[in-house]
Amino acid sequence: MADISWFNASAYNVYEPIPAGQYPAIIVQSEMRMNKAGTGEYLLLVFELIEGEYAGKRVSTRLNLKHPNPRAVEIASSKLASIMRAVGVTNPQDTSELHDTPLLIQVVVEQGQNGQDSFNEVVAFRRFVKAQPKPSPGSSSRHKLSPDNETCQAPWDA
Numbered sequence: 001m002a003d004i005s006w007f008n009a010s011a012y013n014v015y016e017p018i019p020a021g022q023y024p025a026i027i028v029q030s031e032m033r034m035n036k037a038g039t040g041e042y043l044l045l046v047f048e049l050i051e052g053e054y055a056g057k058r059v060s061t062r063l064n065l066k067h068p069n070p071r072a073v074e075i076a077s078s079k080l081a082s083i084m085r086a087v088g089v090t091n092p093q094d095t096s097e098l099h100d101t102p103l104l105i106q107v108v109v110e111q112g113q114n115g116q117d118s119f120n121e122v123v124a125f126r127r128f129v130k131a132q133p134k135p136s137p138g139s140s141s142r143h144k145l146s147p148d149n150e151t152c153q154a155p156w157d158a
Contacts, residue, residue, distance in 0.1 A: 015117065017109045017117075017118050017119055017120045018049075018054045018057055018059065018107060018120060019109070020107055020108045020109050021106075021107060022104050022105070022106050022107075022126075023049045023051075023052065023054065023104070023105055023107060024049065024050050024051045024052075024102050024103070024104055024105075024128050024130075025047040025048060025049050025050055025059075025102070025103060025104075025105045026047065026048055026050055026099065026100050026101060026102055026103070027045055027046065027047055027083075027087075027095075027098050027099045027100070027101075027103075028046050028047070028048045028058070028099060028100075029044070029045070029046035029099075030043065030044065030045050030046070030095035030096065030098065030099065031043070031044050031095075032044075032065075035064070035067070039067070039068050040064060040066045040067035040068060041064075041065065041066040041067075042062040042063055042064045042065065042066075042067075042076070043062070043063040043065050043076070043080070043095065044060060044061075044062055045060060045061050045062075045063065045083070045095075045098075045122075046058055046059075046060045047059050047060065047061075047105055047122060050102060059105070059107055059120045059122055060122070061079070061121065061122040063076035063077075063079055063080055064076045065077065065080070079125065082124070082125040082126075083098060083103065083125045084098065085125075085127070086103035086104070086125045086126055086127045086128070087101040087102075087103050087127075088101065088127070089101070102128040102130075103125055103126065103127065103128045104125070104126040104127065104128040105122050105124070105125055105126075106122065106123050106124035106125070106126075107120050107121070107122055107123070108120070108121050108123050109121075
């Protein structure tokens with residue numbers, strides 16, 4: 001036996017999946033790994049959420065880029081192409097070129113099997129475009145709508 005009386009379990013968070021939704025994120029880790037069966041390799045991508053309530057949380061996905069099942073490779077290749085388009089890097093030499101560029105990820109919650117806990121899966125990837133703030137009422141703009149809200153007025157016509 002080992003003495004772990006010094007360990008304080010309450011100081012650590014229990015893993016809880018984030019709710020399903022779209023989140024701005026960046027890739028912070030990527031590496032090829034051998035699959036459990038030893039018959040292929042997958043690309044592990046770790047995403048860190050960069051905005052909102054879950055900023056700082058991490059989720060990951062595995063892309064079976066080398067696998068005996070051609071359909072698995074096709075799905076993984078399609079997802080990798082989506083990621084590349086989302087970060088604006090279409091011909092990288094290394095996965096590190098995909099890191100640190102914001103993209104929008106679609107996260108779902110999958111139910112664990114055989115008593116396993118629920119977990120997150122990243123299922124879609126899109127270009128992230130930060131929303132521009134709307135002008136506040138009364139702020140000046142180059143063109144303003146007329147009182148009837150149908151025609152545009154130039155500042156000198158106001």
